[in-house]
Amino acid sequence: MPKSPQQLVILDRDGVxxxxxDAYIKSLDEWIPYPSAIDAIARLSQAGFIVAVATNQSxxxxxxxxxxxxxxxHSRLRALVNAxxxxxxxxxxxxxxxxxxxxxxxxxxxxxxxxxxxxGINSLTGSWMVGDSLRxxxxxxxxxxxxxxxxxxxxxxxxxxxVGLESTLVFADLAEFVDELLAGSLN
Numbered sequence: 001m002p003k004s005p006q007q008l009v010i011l012d013r014d015g016v017x018x019x020x021x022d023a024y025i026k027s028l029d030e031w032i033p034y035p036s037a038i039d040a041i042a043r044l045s046q047a048g049f050i051v052a053v054a055t056n057q058s059x060x061x062x063x064x065x066x067x068x069x070x071x072x073x074h075s076r077l078r079a080l081v082n083a084x085x086x087x088x089x090x091x092x093x094x095x096x097x098x099x100x101x102x103x104x105x106x107x108x109x110x111x112x113x114x115x116x117x118x119x120g121i122n123s124l125t126g127s128w129m130v131g132d133s134l135r136x137x138x139x140x141x142x143x144x145x146x147x148x149x150x151x152x153x154x155x156x157x158x159x160x161x162x163v164g165l166e167s168t169l170v171f172a173d174l175a176e177f178v179d180e181l182l183a184g185s186l187n
Contacts, residue, residue, distance in 0.1 A: 008127040013055035015132035015153015024059040031073040036175035042086030053091040054111035061097035090118040107138035134164050148177050
């Protein structure tokens with residue numbers, strides 16, 4: 001039976017799930033999750049939502065860390081979510097830099113299309129895209145997702161700019177969004 005796009009929540013990583021850094025998250029020690037985000041992902045899973053992650057990781061192209069280090073971070077993320085009783089179905093990442101002319105770097109929708117393919121749904125229309133930057137929201141908009149901005153990470157600065165937020169829901173953090181979604185007030 002095909003999965004419903006409304007059951008899919010796509011999350012940006014840095015600034016949504018874990019603390020962000022203008023100097024990039026370059027090691028497992030620098031990857032510091034928000035405990036409330038780990039719990040929120042678990043609660044989404046337990047409620048029947050499919051959770052995926054779409055993350056730009058240009059630090060790889062810039063030589064700050066490699067794909068093995070990124071895999072370690074994602075392994076830790078999965079382990080924490082699993083320990084909390086949740087599941088992340090897929091983590092899509094773009095290892096390219098801003099000038100690499102790829103089709104996966106957000107705001108382009110390539111990562112979201114990868115998730116769509118892995119999850120096995122015909123359309124992303126009605127899915128949720130949660131991010132802390134305009135590029136996250138633009139990628140979601142390009143696929144017909146309902147967009148959510150969290151004020152963690154770069155989110156507060158994004159709110160201050162106010163550009164491109166017309167149809168976007170804004171929440172303090174991932175946990176607040178999940179509270180509202182699971183309460184049924186966002187349908």
